[in-house]
Amino acid sequence: MAPVRVSLDVNGTTYEREVEPRLLLVHFLRDHLGLTGTHVGCDTSNCGACTVHLNGEAVKSCTVLAVQADGAQVTTIEGLGGPGDALHPVQEAFWEHHGLQCGYCTPGMIMAAADLLARNSDPSEAEVREALAGNLCRCTGYHNIVKAVMAAAKATGRAEAAPPPPPGDPTVPVTGVGA
Amino acid sequence: MIPAEFDYVAPETLDEAIRALADGGEDAKLLAGGHSLLPLMKLRLAAPALLVDLRRVPDLAGVRANGDIRIGAMTTHSALVRANAGLASVAAATIADQQVRNRGTIGGSLAHGDPASDLPAVVLAAEGTIVARGPGGEREIAAAEFFRDYLETTLAPDEIITEIRMPGTEGWSFGYEKFNRRREDWAMVAVCALVRIESGACADARIGLTHMGSTPLRATAAEAALRGQPLEAGAIAAAAEQAAEGTSPPADLNASADYKRHLARVLCRRALERAAG
Ligand SMILES: Cc1cc2nc3c(=O)[nH]c(=O)nc-3n(C[C@H](O)[C@H](O)[C@H](O)COP(=O)(O)OP(=O)(O)OC[C@H]3O[C@@H](n4cnc5c(N)ncnc54)[C@H](O)[C@@H]3O)c2cc1C
Ligand code: FES
Ligand code: FES
Numbered sequence: 001m002a003p004v005r006v007s008l009d010v011n012g013t014t015y016e017r018e019v020e021p022r023l024l025l026v027h028f029l030r031d032h033l034g035l036t037g038t039h040v041g042c043d044t045s046n047c048g049a050c051t052v053h054l055n056g057e058a059v060k061s062c063t064v065l066a067v068q069a070d071g072a073q074v075t076t077i078e079g080l081g082g083p084g085d086a087l088h089p090v091q092e093a094f095w096e097h098h099g100l101q102c103g104y105c106t107p108g109m110i111m112a113a114a115d116l117l118a119r120n121s122d123p124s125e126a127e128v129r130e131a132l133a134g135n136l137c138r139c140t141g142y143h144n145i146v147k148a149v150m151a152a153a154k155a156t157g158r159a160e161a162a163p164p165p166p167p168g169d170p171t172v173p174v175t176g177v178g179a
Numbered sequence: 180m181i182p183a184e185f186d187y188v189a190p191e192t193l194d195e196a197i198r199a200l201a202d203g204g205e206d207a208k209l210l211a212g213g214h215s216l217l218p219l220m221k222l223r224l225a226a227p228a229l230l231v232d233l234r235r236v237p238d239l240a241g242v243r244a245n246g247d248i249r250i251g252a253m254t255t256h257s258a259l260v261r262a263n264a265g266l267a268s269v270a271a272a273t274i275a276d277q278q279v280r281n282r283g284t285i286g287g288s289l290a291h292g293d294p295a296s297d298l299p300a301v302v303l304a305a306e307g308t309i310v311a312r313g314p315g316g317e318r319e320i321a322a323a324e325f326f327r328d329y330l331e332t333t334l335a336p337d338e339i340i341t342e343i344r345m346p347g348t349e350g351w352s353f354g355y356e357k358f359n360r361r362r363e364d365w366a367m368v369a370v371c372a373l374v375r376i377e378s379g380a381c382a383d384a385r386i387g388l389t390h391m392g393s394t395p396l397r398a399t400a401a402e403a404a405l406r407g408q409p410l411e412a413g414a415i416a417a418a419a420e421q422a423a424e425g426t427s428p429p430a431d432l433n434a435s436a437d438y439k440r441h442l443a444r445v446l447c448r449r450a451l452e453r454a455a456g
Contacts, residue, residue, distance in 0.1 A: 001186050004187055021185055021187035022181060022183070022184055022220075044180075044218060045218060045278075045279065045363075046363050048276070057257070058277055058278050058281060060279070063213060063214055063282070064213065064217075064282065065217070067187050067189070067232070068210070068232060068234060112277065115277065116277075133276045133277075133362040134277060134363070135276075
């Protein structure tokens with residue numbers, strides 16, 4: 001069967017590859033790009049361990065073909081944090097609040113939670129549980145996961161609500177002068 | 180689990196997609212969100228030789244509610260939820276989880292013809308239509324003529340659903356009640372109710388049943404029992420008692436046929452109570 005040429009932006013880098021049409025996105029990420037942070041749990045779209053962001057939306061990459069993601073932007077757990085080793089607020093909060101035990105479900109949990117916070121920066125506990133309904137954890141009982149996501153929402157909210165620095169602060173670059 | 184080998188094309192126009200589908204013959208299949216088809220292919224329960232992906236065909240996604248409601252076939256469940264278009268959006272929000280809703284589409288859901296899926300009974304109860312294009316042109320199929328049997332519709336193999344149309348909901352109130360145990364499970368039974376209320380009485384009622392037969396069904400006996408009645412608890416309960424009339428639901432691991440009939444009656448009452456406000 002004819003291979004198909006695809007071009008995907010994964011975590012900010014463009015990859016061009018020839019792939020078999022039947023190659024699943026999760027295998028493209030893990031086996032072709034070596035990004036093994038995305039896990040395969042059930043392989044049947046039930047557990048959410050394989051969750052990545054496709055054009056900014058959480059999807060289960062075991063149920064997406066690599067060819068369907070041609071031309072798309074993909075973010076995996078490896079690309080979620082900031083530059084260098086900076087952690088995403090959800091990653092930070094999972095660490096802080098012990099939101100994992102064995103860690104198998106964790107990349108998918110974090111990607112699903114980050115997707116929620118991008119849509120809803122101030123979720124209720126019920127909304128957090130609803131948003132994580134597609135992600136299964138066999139260890140934690142979910143309690144600390146939910147706690148971590150609530151804490152991440154608060155931390156992000158605080159950062160957003162922080163008052164702007166006072167005028168005249170020398171650390172603020174002055175733009176538009178004389179324009 | 181890896182699907183069997185297949186060829187793949189992603190045409191850029193509807194006409195090209197129709198041609199690719201026709202050229203591919205009976206071994207060709209359309210691909211929308213892939214959340215019904217790919218699981219079947221991974222289990223090797225389906226092995227099409229060619230997939231024709233609709234993702235690049237323009238103008239197939241979007242919801243317009245302007246009098247009637249028009250939903251593009253490639254509208255994902257999550258986009259339908261965001262559009263806030265009444266019953267269809269409320270039902271779409273109950274489908275599996277956020278990740279599944281971000282991929283699955285209404286066109287794929289109807290074409291798949293699974294009587295356990297949420298949107299088929301909604302389109303049936305709303306007396307909607309399915310717009311399809313094939314080599315011979317476009318036709319509009321009433322939902323009542325669309326679902327033929329378990330996973331079978333009256334769509335021709337070389338036809339593509341482009342749009343789903345439903346009458347406007349002005350003057351109608353609705354309720355949607357679904358029973359399942361985990362978010363990933365399909366409904367054991369679900370009931371949707373649309374009610375037009377005039378001076379406190381039911382002027383018209385349309386009730387759809389999910390997973391109560393090999394196709395989505397209308398609860399016609401319950402509808403008839405409610406028409407003209409005051410919308411109060413007694414009349415609602417009496418009508419809901421007839422929700423399973425004439426059905427022979429498939430028993431499965433989760434529920435016997437009797438239990439499903441029981442669920443249909445209870446869920447019908449709750450859906451009507453919700454619609455009555
Ligand atoms: C874990 C899980 C749980 C789920 N739970 C539910 C649930 O509770 N309720 C529910 O309703 N659904 C559920 N679904 C199914 C989901 O909603 C599917 O996405 C949907 O039924 C099919 O849509 P799709 O776009 O993914 O179609 P695809 O899988 O791409 O296609 C399905 C079929 O339709 C055909 N097709 C697709 N688009 C068109 C078109 N425009 N014209 C003609 N034929 C077309 C395809 O050829 C194929 O035969 C679940 C799925 C998963 C994976
Ligand atoms: S591996 Fe994809 S949902 Fe479990
Ligand atoms: S931490 Fe082990 S599965 Fe969630």
